[in-house]
Amino acid sequence: MKKIEDILNEYKNGKLSLIDAITCIKSINFFDMGFAKIDDDRKNRTGANEIVYCENKDADKVKKIFSYLYEQNGEVLGTRANELQFQKVKEVIPSATYDETSRILKVAKKKELKGHIIVMSAGTADIKVADEAYETATFLGSFVEKIYDVGVSGIHRLLAFEETLKKANVIICVAGMEGALASVVAGLVKVPVIACPTSVGYGSNFEGLSALLTMLNSCSNGVTCVNIDNGFGAGYVAHQINTLACK
């Protein structure tokens, strides 16, 4: 893809007509597949290639998008994928892998993992979301450590990791039910805590609303929040922060 400077120069040099220059300036950044427009410029702008949200997508379309992105970038990350989508993608990219817990479908290049992210889960039922965060940040190139099942009902379990927590550049706290984990952790560390509420719980949990509100209203400083069950989002932003710390 061309950059705006190139287009301006080509126009100046007469290689492009006025109308072509305008059109070019406006369409330098995506590939139109008909049913989808792949944002080819995304890595340039945001540091990461387009990631495929597979939920509710036709397996054939997922396959086509994976093919295109794999060809362009040599690797692809898909979230909320299912078995059928995986089978379809494998037809064209045999090296693709799928993890049932995190529902991550990916073709990953080998890369050296940098920095240090910690992903914590309050309970064992939160693991599928925590694993989505783990897989995302790892794919993007961060080193991630897991500390699972350290909810606040047995606070000493959590405090046993107090020193470990100090090694991280950023900590992801995944918790359902009342979601108090992030508040306690943020009171122990110097680095940002990414809070990820889960829909684990019942009754007035209201599909994760309880944990979400807890995390937004944390009395501890340094907590920011992503959407309910959005392990991907937590992993993505943790990687961004970890990358800043590794510069």
Added chain:
Amino acid sequence: MKKIEDILNEYKNGKLSLIDAITCIKSINFFDMGFAKIDDDRKNRTGANEIVYCENKDADKVKKIFSYLYEQNGEVLGTRANELQFQKVKEVIPSATYDETSRILKVAKKKELKGHIIVMSAGTADIKVADEAYETATFLGSFVEKIYDVGVSGIHRLLAFEETLKKANVIICVAGMEGALASVVAGLVKVPVIACPTSVGYGSNFEGLSALLTMLNSCSNGVTCVNIDNGFGAGYVAHQINTLACK
């Protein structure tokens, strides 16, 4: 007031007609002031005299209700009172006192305080609710200890009281914002934790909803919840539990 056995006997002995017996059986338990019906039988049934919820009540009516209850029982407890109501009540009961923080208006008999309740607050802004709980349980005859400003953002502050907590028969946790205090405390003790959410906070706190949901969804066992800002309710039930433990 008569009991049902007495009425049955008076009827058998001919002291009461059939219709009078029926009427008596049905009206043995309240005093009708016109605008209010005082539940004279309440102490007999529930162990405590009627307590006056003063919010939005005309000062003159509060005065009349206090007079009647004072005459019957020698003491009265009023919650959510205001200065004007206090002034009116003092006209007839000079020994009445009023506390601005907890908004408790009372005339209290001297009594020996029994057992051990602990009331904790997460922050200093929660004190008005915590004090309402303190005043209520004390009025009813329980010994209450205060541990204020021990929110989870500095978990070591709270853990410093771990041994102290073990002395209580029941613990009241008053907290706003994300309300995580109750979960941590319940994980440390053998006794029931009464969680009282407060409306302290802002934004998506939604007037206390955040802390309420946190407390209802606690991952720790042994937590029950009262209404938002309902220090009175927390103090009342804590006294009931403390009384059971002192039997």
Added chain:
Amino acid sequence: MKKIEDILNEYKNGKLSLIDAITCIKSINFFDMGFAKIDDDRKNRTGANEIVYCENKDADKVKKIFSYLYEQNGEVLGTRANELQFQKVKEVIPSATYDETSRILKVAKKKELKGHIIVMSAGTADIKVADEAYETATFLGSFVEKIYDVGVSGIHRLLAFEETLKKANVIICVAGMEGALASVVAGLVKVPVIACPTSVGYGSNFEGLSALLTMLNSCSNGVTCVNIDNGFGAGYVAHQINTLACK
């Protein structure tokens, strides 16, 4: 497991190095199974061993957790279990039993049941939640009496048990729809009422929200609330209160 006093003394006596003493102090209280961290210190702190919330857990993991806890404590309680989990657990603990209504999966030691808890249900559709409360408190060692189907639409049904209610140390009221049962009962007794809303009902019941709000806003004193359908939580705290009353 060691206590902090022991570790201090071993350090003083040179049996532990400085760094080992610090590590020991911080990790004295759990067993790490990889996917879960069992809170071995819980009975010491809270009076009850860890109870297994089986919802959404892999049957194999439930089996492993049951094995470990059974070995440590000779008994285990699991809530929200299913038939498959039961079959898996039976492979290693043949004496395990499962109750379909309450979804309780347990291996229970024989014990003398103490005190007196009453669990009431408003309707027959609330029984599965009421039974979860019954099973929990019984497992923990309390004597529990059931009074089911006494909703307020036929208030005389409820009043017929007025004398019976006076025998309890604590009463659990399980109710869906409008959930008024707890308010009426709390007006009749001296002891705490644990209100447990259920999701029984339809339309603007909103999955139990209606009964929950009713119970939180009770005009009667002495009512505290647990989460919607949380019979386990109600049974647990009722047992705590009953235990205090039996001291």
Added chain:
Amino acid sequence: MKKIEDILNEYKNGKLSLIDAITCIKSINFFDMGFAKIDDDRKNRTGANEIVYCENKDADKVKKIFSYLYEQNGEVLGTRANELQFQKVKEVIPSATYDETSRILKVAKKKELKGHIIVMSAGTADIKVADEAYETATFLGSFVEKIYDVGVSGIHRLLAFEETLKKANVIICVAGMEGALASVVAGLVKVPVIACPTSVGYGSNFEGLSALLTMLNSCSNGVTCVNIDNGFGAGYVAHQINTLACK
């Protein structure tokens, strides 16, 4: 005002042109005051003249509407009025009266009160709403009896009126907090219960939502509900039912 039959005949007889007949048919039922269109046909259709909702209305406009309606009907009922509106109306209708509790502003013809409505309130704080219901039904011509402060926390207070309740054609239950009154009453009587939730309470009462949901989800048959604090609506429909019973 003309009826459609009259217009058809006048058209047939040539007294009205085709276009005039069409216009007449379409505009036979209101008086246009510019800022308001008075529904003159309402009594004909619904049995009651237009009633003035005074909230947020300019005192001068209330005065003009009262003048017009008084001239037409010899009486007027206004709800949610304030002192200033009352003063303005008195300038033109000296016999107007205003009740501060119910906020009813009215000019009423003398009339014989028929039938029997009972309006009950759970607490003394609900009286302002209960009085609005009382005033409305009385204005419309029903006989109304008040039974106030009979909330379910002292159920015997309420049961003492069990026989009295049987005299009514319809019962209005006004209650805030958890609003359980309507359910208990409906379980005792053969006639419809109009449930009117109030915004009395605090915390998770959410401005009356708690009582509203309780009433909509009543486990008792025969309960219908009006809007929060809508004593007027309850009184109006109770009068309709009472009128049917008096036919």
Added chain:
Amino acid sequence: MKKIEDILNEYKNGKLSLIDAITCIKSINFFDMGFAKIDDDRKNRTGANEIVYCENKDADKVKKIFSYLYEQNGEVLGTRANELQFQKVKEVIPSATYDETSRILKVAKKKELKGHIIVMSAGTADIKVADEAYETATFLGSFVEKIYDVGVSGIHRLLAFEETLKKANVIICVAGMEGALASVVAGLVKVPVIACPTSVGYGSNFEGLSALLTMLNSCSNGVTCVNIDNGFGAGYVAHQINTLACK
């Protein structure tokens, strides 16, 4: 069952001991089936026998309850029933019938239908709720007329029935989506309108909340509301009102 007068007399005459008299007074009104307590006194108090809410009930228990009630009263009404429950009930009561649309399972005595109720539906998708209202009121002995599919998007369809509406003692308006039907109808008639919102619709309908709020906030006088999809409740109260009008 005995009445309180009889018990008092038997006691006076020495036929009952004191303790037996007290017990009798308190238990005169229900039959305890173990899993359920049938409210035998309900017809005496409320004018209708207990009606069976079958949702989520075990088919065998429904069968037992139907058997008992059929024996006592010669007829039974069940709501929210399913095919399996019907098959079980038919084993013991061959004359039982089941209607799939309204989900009404009943054994009905022949009776003369009295008075006049109109049940209207806004759309064809609301018919299952409207039919539940129809079946309920008919079972209880009211004459009911159906006017279906007259939603406000074609207001003239509705106005064509303006004269018909005047024949009813009470009108039931069943509507989903925006639920405006009740407001328009109540502006046309003298009698009460029972508004029954349905969960028909999508998006921000929020399972019937939209129609419910519409009906509670009706700008027309004379509207009261039952729960979402509660055709039974609407039919029941309409029958009560119709009965009053037939006295």
Added chain:
Amino acid sequence: MKKIEDILNEYKNGKLSLIDAITCIKSINFFDMGFAKIDDDRKNRTGANEIVYCENKDADKVKKIFSYLYEQNGEVLGTRANELQFQKVKEVIPSATYDETSRILKVAKKKELKGHIIVMSAGTADIKVADEAYETATFLGSFVEKIYDVGVSGIHRLLAFEETLKKANVIICVAGMEGALASVVAGLVKVPVIACPTSVGYGSNFEGLSALLTMLNSCSNGVTCVNIDNGFGAGYVAHQINTLACK
């Protein structure tokens, strides 16, 4: 169907009796199929024939309604249809077609498409809603252009179409998740933007509430909103506006 003028004249000429004239005036505009009342006058009043909302409707009834409408108008549009309904309709109207993505079932006359509507989708998961809008407006006679997958996360993709947008008379923006598309588009164009939120997303998306609130609160002028997932509604109103622009 007759018009009111005709009826008046027939009455004047004695062709209609008084009572027949009144009845006629009131019933000139629908066809009663028993279970449904077809609004025959709708095209006359609103410019479009009745459109069939097929969700939850019995396939046989859909067939009957299609037959009637096809006979009257030579074409029919059905929304939210399913395969079974399609098969039934094809039995009587072999030319009927069904589109699985948009769930549109139709028999369409050939017509010249007029004007210019643009329908945009933020993501590929929003296409089913966008296609419902496309199909609706096309059926009604508008020319519609699709621009899909131009969400704001890659704003340049959207800006590339800035000139294209200027050709439209009205633009439909279909978006889930945070739904920001409409705000950005409305800031770029002179014509109305119809915003259609979708339920695409997860967690605190709350089934489309997030996108709905975004669109209602747009900081850009010229945005109006239809219900969540209501592509039909968006297409319908866009056609109305496009028609006005083509006059």
Added chain:
Amino acid sequence: MKKIEDILNEYKNGKLSLIDAITCIKSINFFDMGFAKIDDDRKNRTGANEIVYCENKDADKVKKIFSYLYEQNGEVLGTRANELQFQKVKEVIPSATYDETSRILKVAKKKELKGHIIVMSAGTADIKVADEAYETATFLGSFVEKIYDVGVSGIHRLLAFEETLKKANVIICVAGMEGALASVVAGLVKVPVIACPTSVGYGSNFEGLSALLTMLNSCSNGVTCVNIDNGFGAGYVAHQINTLACK
């Protein structure tokens, strides 16, 4: 302001350096006042100059913004203004006017009003919102007719205007309480209906939520919705549609 074509040419001709050309392309469309960035290009893009939302803005800043915009365009429209802001603006623009009901502060050029918009209100309390719509559309150049106080509780009042409604290119329906007006009107006309809910009402109206949901869920085709109390938004989009119809 320059257009992109001009900049490209100046760059080609050497009048602009490469870096200046890029900068120019990116900043061609606003004026930076420090505390605000005026969107000078807005009329070019959207057909209307920037309109000032005055709520919560400092009077001095409003004055400065008005001065700037007045100088540029010769007229300015401000919404949600207050008296103080008006006084400040008058200091620099003596011809500014302020309307207390609609809270519109404006300096308007004389212009010929085109087309035909109708703005309807359900009640008199909705007039302030309806007037905001009226003032907005009039300022922008549309002819607007008012039809106020025609709520559905007296449907004949509304039907009397059925012919009048047919003259409009677009209709604005402003309604609070249950907000049914838009549904009825949309069933009567061929043109788009812009529904504007108001916060008028009480109880479960929830500050306009009731009317908003009603309007979003309308069973009538052709309704789109703006935010609660957003008369400005309704007037703006109505003007856009009216303008299209006048082309």
Added chain:
Amino acid sequence: MKKIEDILNEYKNGKLSLIDAITCIKSINFFDMGFAKIDDDRKNRTGANEIVYCENKDADKVKKIFSYLYEQNGEVLGTRANELQFQKVKEVIPSATYDETSRILKVAKKKELKGHIIVMSAGTADIKVADEAYETATFLGSFVEKIYDVGVSGIHRLLAFEETLKKANVIICVAGMEGALASVVAGLVKVPVIACPTSVGYGSNFEGLSALLTMLNSCSNGVTCVNIDNGFGAGYVAHQINTLACK
């Protein structure tokens, strides 16, 4: 304050008794002022001293807390302060300053500002929240640049800063109404975007809920969210991230 190593050694050396050592280990980290417990260890753990949330706090208590913290640390930051609290604090710390817009009350040491944070606001009404973020991050030692009034309704205003955005280590987006700013910005940059919703707006904005949901549901990667109007929280975490990037 002592560290755990020191206490262990003092105990080993006999300087501390066993019980004193245990007590010391547990209370090494706060200063008890009676009404508050100052978390002296916080900077050690979290990198920043305790910051004072002044809302609803008594001016005298704020003064005492400021005095203590100033003495300990030589600087103090207070949020949500008011004029009276400022006056009181100035009595003891004359160098304290107060900013009315952000409501920040502070005594700040001179420090070199490091790194680069950008804080953006969508509108001018969001400035008070944006300024709170600005003041917080500046106090903590970060260099912060402001870009205000760049909401998405004029997307070109925002795009003009595309290059500037690339200089930041982290970007704070403050926006009310529909809050779309964060989604667009996150699509343009490589670094984390901290989204801070504000309560600016009206109607269905619901006090900031609209913007909050938008931000939680952002279709762009790299967005995390803080509570509504919580500029402080956004500034705090932005400083944490900026600090990591400066290491």
